[in-house]
Amino acid sequence: MSAGAGQSSKRPRDENFPVASLVLAPEHRDAVVAFYDFARMADDIADAPDLAAAEKLMRLDALERALVSGDPAFPQAARLHAVDKQHKAGLIQARDLLRAFRQDVVKARYNDWAELIDYCRFSANPVGRFLLILHGERDSAQAPADALCTALQILNHLQDCGKDREQMGRIYVPIRWMLAAGSETAFFDPSRTAIRRNVFDAMLDRVDSLIDQAQSLPEHLQNKRLRAQSIATIVLARRLSQCLRHADPVLERVQVSKADVCTAFLRGLRGTIQKPSPSDRHVTAAVVRRSSSSFRLGMQSLGPERRRAIHAVYAFCRVVDDIADGAAPASEKRVFLREWRRELDRLHRAPETPIGRELARASTLFKLPLEECHALLDGMETDSAERVRLADDYELGLYGRRVAGSVGALSIRIFGAPSAHDFALHLGRTLQLVNILRDVDEDASCERVYVPLSRLAQLGLRDAPAATLVADPRFARVCESLADEARSGFEVADAALMHLDRRALKPAILMMENYRRVLDRLQARGWGKREGRLRLRTADRLHLITRAMRPA
Template sequence: MTTAAAPYPSKTHRDESFPVASRLIARPLRAPVLAFYRFVRAADDVADSPDLGAEAKLARLDAMERALRSGDPGEPSAAALHAADRRFGAGLDEAATLLDAFRQDAVKSRYADWAELLDYCRRSADPVGRFLLRLHGEGASAQAPADALCTALQILNHLQDLAKDRAALDRVYLPVPWMAEAGGEAAFFAPENGAARRPVLDAALDRVEDLLARAASLPERVRSRRLAAESAVTLALARRHLARLRAQDPIAGRVALGKRDFARAFAGVPAALARRGRSSDPAVVQRIVSVSGSSFKLGMAAQAAPRRRANYALYAFCRVIDDIADGAAPLSEKRAFLDAWRREIDALPGSPTGPIGRELARAMLAYDLPRAEFHALLDGMESDGEKRVRIPDEAAFDLYCRRVAGAVGVLSVRIFGAPQAHDFALVLGRTLQIVNVLRDVDEDAEIERVYVPLTRLAALGIEDGPAQSMVADPRFAEACETLAEEARAGFAEADAMLDHLDRRALKPAIVMMEGYRRLFEKLRARGFDAPRGPRMRLTKPEKARLLLSVMRPAGGGMRPAGGGG
């Protein structure tokens, strides 16, 4: 099919960022895949034509749909797809849904929020995966991960082409309020404004990462080995594309995959097929854990495999909701994303929708994890997600610590096999959170967060104002010293409580406690006067020594390596 606006296709299937009708697809099915691609490519070219107005585009797309449904031989690409649909039972309905998205492209150039963008992707990307599933005779269980993968690919392409789409088509597929976080659309696209643009791009990539996590089960859910292989290659390329967009600025220059990326993706097919017999969900949560250097991760290494798997799920949940709270998405979007997690938690253990949810469901059933504690964590993340964080008084500080740290402790001791350590978990959680507050004073102030209660600061003559001015006040160190004394007392109380608890079961908690104790000692040795220097952390040798000392049995059971103060 040709048009006056686009006499030749703008691309062939070999020019796409991801494989189309590769040799992994069975030979008899490549022809209908190509027929589908060519029709959709032609329709997309109409929607993207710089030479046609909106009305002409809509008229042309309507004509294409009529030709598709009738099999009009005067429109070769429509006729070919019509014939493929009659033979294979797939293609026509999916292409019609794509035409609906292209009609939207003809008249819509900006998006109000992430949900609106996802709705567009539901029509502009997901039908491609659904077509392939129908073509291969796959069941409904593969649809959700296929949708997630197609949406992820679409958003990756949108982010890659942000500058090109805006310049050529006056279209921007990143929602307007997201660009406002970088100062507005003009500021977002200003080449020199990379520092403000980067957090917004990363927040969008966090959402893509969530989609790819949900897509990870696709190779195991399709019956066709060839389609499983194609899915595995596409997933690998999507992850590589995401990593490149994390590392490079698509406004400063084109970010694209190369031949080496494709070669590595295809080389991974045998290993991907070998994993089809087992769930990908544990690997998804382990991938999240593996990129963390937290003391929580250190403690998890001290567990037997089933309990470690449950704690990995808990940590992955904590990590993703923390990333939502800390990210640069608009506040309304953060709340929407956290609300989605509330719905996921409420669906457990019966109806999880994603890999973290499915792993949490296993843990909830195995270790009787209270749903309320997950909601407490989400409440804490809602507090952290605010544009400006201040803690008004002691009661609010205690509640905050209970939510973000106590809840993790309560859930963790149940997974450890020591539910009787509930009170210990609350004491230790509050103590470790105080250490976090002391460690992150300057980092938090950069994003307008001050966790030292305002009542304490007011007693020292420090009024609420810009966060960096507050923490630079010489009197702020005195407030930190009082918190440090509470942390010292907290460690001592936790030590005393351990004398009446099962140290062996609580071995992971002790590892975490001792890691934080060493960090706390380093903070006190440095002092709290500004300037405080870079963020304090344990070195790899310090972590190794910690594990050796804490893991060594003493007197027939686990003993903490440190003292009480």
């Protein structure tokens, strides 16, 4: 009986992320090719369209027996058996892959993100572990290598989602996530691009977090060639993630370009010449760079250590906010937020993410109250609900304290003005009121209404679908009263600043002036006629830049 299901036309060089790159040393390349050929053969069996499931499983079992025994009747298995005998690497990892291939034969859907990640533990991570053992690398490289392999696998699943469904009936987008479109059929409907886009972006947020965790991999690798390979692979992973954010893989083939591959190769080559510098600070700085936050100007006014610390706080805020605002199901969002609670709990022992490690460093340097990070997560849990309503002013105040006051309480300690705690909490509430007023329609599209129901009830408005509430003329009158409160809040902040260190609080002042201008524009536009999210004008931004360049 032949183990194969036909000759595979795919070679290592044809993959998005070739494992047998010419960058690797010749003494390792043959072993890697042997591992690849075995995996390719097993994959072809699992994917064979002309074989029944029982036949596929029987062939995979035969292939595993040949791998363990080194049976020469199965050349791919015999070669990998010899590799394992020489290098003590290959057999365990290949058997894990076979477990994933058997799963592909019998399982075509994944309920949630955890199931998908568990599948990647066997379908992807063994490849990285094989390379690490083959090169004699340290155990510290395993966690970032696992993160990279999982990221690559999910990127490939997204890239091939249309083809996998059409040709093999498999879908790796979790069922619960597809239900955002109503059903699997609706999700893959070519006309449902916008809903599909939101789900893809939410999945890519998770993938990008995995790539961030993998960013430290080159630092742990002693073999220069493997380090170069890892750098090039990380660069390509980031690039493919970007490409998938700008195209719909259901409608078209999305892939990196030859120029992208060349760029990645050159970046990797540089890794053979110089050892990479610690990457965690670069990860948090990149989060800030990618943002369009008006807070960036204030951050740039800080010295290097304080800037690094505020980058850590901002990156944490950004990633948990993206979780809350993303298209993942509410139950999944709660899981992801709980993962961040666990990361906070181990912050001063062994944080597992680059943001966590940078946050731990900032916490030690500036004595940050980490309970404020937990308070922010409480606020994000509110935002993660499928439907958000605040009953009264107390709930509005509590929500603002959690999502904005917490950030202020952390920031003023980094700024070097811990005595401004009350100022930070009050300003945080004021800025959050402006956020609520600015984002009324955007929030309503997600079935969120942050204007308290008690205030609406005073004008005869009862709870209803968000779009109905914000379209009612009476809703505008409540917005006017909240705007008056925000205006008074800025005046109170101005008075408080007369007794505080304005130089230390310059980043907060810049933030305050930015939001004051937003409120000015909102009030000038009026509350009855809203035409999308308000953006500051060029003149407003130039004013803020001018203020940032001069002393507070």
